[in-house]
């Protein structure tokens with residue numbers, strides 16, 4: 320966190336539409352401002368799509384790696400790698416791939432499907448971790464649908480942690496990211512709802528993903544921030 324609070328930065332719509340450079344500055348944007356951008360850009364369709372969104376959709380329609388059905392033979396790892404790029408370009412202005420790593424942990428964690436943790440390698444800032452799925456998700460489609468939903472859920476956390484102002488009163492409010500122990504406040508919820516709707520849109524991705532918004536909301540209400548300060552977001 321910067322030693323003194325610095326003013327919040329806004330980004331020109333043109334910069335976001337062209338997507339030629341990283342439009343955001345680390346921890347310099349108000350959380351609610353970022354949420355508005357993510358929500359409004361997730362609603363773009365047709366001619367209004369950004370340069371990166373058009374590329375992402377083109378790949379989605381032409382590459383079989385995005386097909387989650389049982390008879391397709393790409394490995395989970397390959398599929399998830401492809402979805403990281405798709406989501407980053409379609410929803411996050413291509414701003415997550417560079418500062419994040421995406422390790423897939425082959426272990427189970429009780430009640431946890433994913434997490435965002437600080438990363439201390441090179442210039443990387445965060446790692447977005449996916450844990451193994453439940454045994455009842457016993458077909459390729461069920462398993463991958465679970466992974467991809469968790470991936471998108473965690474990418475929203477990573478986006479806020481990278482670009483939202485890190486001061487409590489600016490971002491870690493009920494209307495913002497929520498408390499630090501959970502991170503599923505109003506801004507996160509608004510984005511999760513909008514992105515879930517966009518992926519389900521049959522004119523867009525037509526994917527029936529779940530971002531676990533209800534469980535996340537319950538967690539936000541019941542965690543005690545004092546107890547959980549410093550814990551990982553999940």
Ligand SMILES: [Zn+2]
Pocket residue numbers: 324325327484485486489490
């Ligand atoms: Zn601030």
Ligand SMILES: [Zn+2]
Pocket residue numbers: 472476501502503535552553
């Ligand atoms: Zn979460």
